[in-house]
Amino acid sequence: MEPADISFFGLFWEASLLVKTVMLLLLSMSVASWAMIFHRSNALKQANDASKRFEDRFWSGIDLSKLYKESESRKNNIQGMELIFHSGFxxxxRIHNTNQENTDAIMDGSYRAMRVALSREVDELEVNLNNLATIGSISPYIGLFGTVWGIMSSFIALGAVQQATLAMVxxxxxxxxxxxxxxxxxxIPAVIAYNRFSxxxxxxxxxxxxxxEEFSSILHRQSLAKRTQD
Known part of the structure; x- marks a missing residue:
């Protein structure tokens, strides 16, 4: 190979089939990781913005029943904090209408519903984080395997000639x-993104x-007040 050919693309075309495969695999992993990074960044930003909007609405003093009806009217498009509120309320x-006297049962049922919604929302937020962690952890080893194989092939070829020079190897x-x-x-980008997103x-x-927790306290006080009125 002439010195003029020592460029990224020139070296790629001159590489062995296995090293080419390793390079293409790493390239595809890099492209996939960047796609996941952009998608996750956008999803987390939307979750943050939605939470802030709903918190402002929730603490504005609006009646909880009215807020619930607003969420119910678009229940297929709510997420995050609003979905937790909707599930709990x-x-x-439902339980209050069937068992008005048992405050503990009302609160336990509401809390469990919110806990399930919370768990599902966190699962949604963590989508592809494991994939980023996997790419970040295995990519250097895949690259190292390609390097070891390429250097080994170079030295094997070097051993077949009588006079070896640096230009040859x-x-x-x-x-x-x-x-x-x-x-x-x-x-590197996958590891940085994983830590940041986590x-x-x-x-x-x-x-x-x-x-x-705050909403549960509000519901508990509301349940006790209704029970006292009854």
């Missing part, structure tokens, strides 16, 4: 090292949990 009303080593570089190129999901989950 729906179960609160340099292109083979260079193409092998590209596999390691591509592995790091795929892994932290965001944890904060959103804590926000949901705090709202659930």
């Amino acid at each position: 729906k179960e609160y009303v 340099a292109p083979g080593i260079a193409e092998a090292l590209i596999a390691t570089a591509m592995g790091l190129f795929a892994a 932290n965001q999901v944890m904060r959103i989950e804590n926000n949901y949990a705090n709202f659930m």
